[in-house]
Amino acid sequence: MQSSGEDGCLAVDYxxxxxxxxxxxxxxxLVISHAGSGSIFETLKLGKPLIVVVNEDLMDNHQSELAEExxxxxxxxxxxxxxxxxxxxxxxxxxxxPYHPGEARPVAxxxxxxxxxxxD
Numbered sequence: 001m002q003s004s005g006e007d008g009c010l011a012v013d014y015x016x017x018x019x020x021x022x023x024x025x026x027x028x029x030l031v032i033s034h035a036g037s038g039s040i041f042e043t044l045k046l047g048k049p050l051i052v053v054v055n056e057d058l059m060d061n062h063q064s065e066l067a068e069e070x071x072x073x074x075x076x077x078x079x080x081x082x083x084x085x086x087x088x089x090x091x092x093x094x095x096x097x098p099y100h101p102g103e104a105r106p107v108a109x110x111x112x113x114x115x116x117x118x119x120d
Contacts, residue, residue: 032084035063040070044099050076051091053084075099 013024021039025031025046032051033039043050052067071078074097079087109119 035067035078037063037066040066040076041099041101044070044075045101047098049093049096051079051084051087052076053079053081056080070099073097 013028015024018024021042025043025048028048030049030051031043032053033043035052035054040050040052052071054061054064054067056064067076067078070076074095076096076099077087077091113119
């Protein structure tokens with residue numbers, strides 16, 4: 001879905017579910033998302049500014065832990081529903097540090113070696 005502000009300057013694309021959001025992410029100048037790890041890392045991989053809105057109703061809220069850690073590392077902004085407007089008004093995109101995923105191969109090799117599996 002799409003809506004625009006009264007002055008015609010702001011276009012907002014939104015949806016409740018999509019099996020693939022890649023095209024929307026590529027064309028976005030700012031992404032506001034829930035705190036699911038797939039949504040977070042897909043957006044960060046594309047280098048898009050991201051505000052993650054944490055669902056406080058989840059039990060054992062691992063989403064909150066991930067969002068808050070990545071916000072502390074300055075890869076994204078973290079908000080709650082009641083603080084989203086304040087976050088948008090106060091954010092400075094210049095403070096964002098690009099996210100670079102780690103290399104998993106050395107860790108996997110170490111685990112395989114520990115378990116007695118041969119190196120590839």
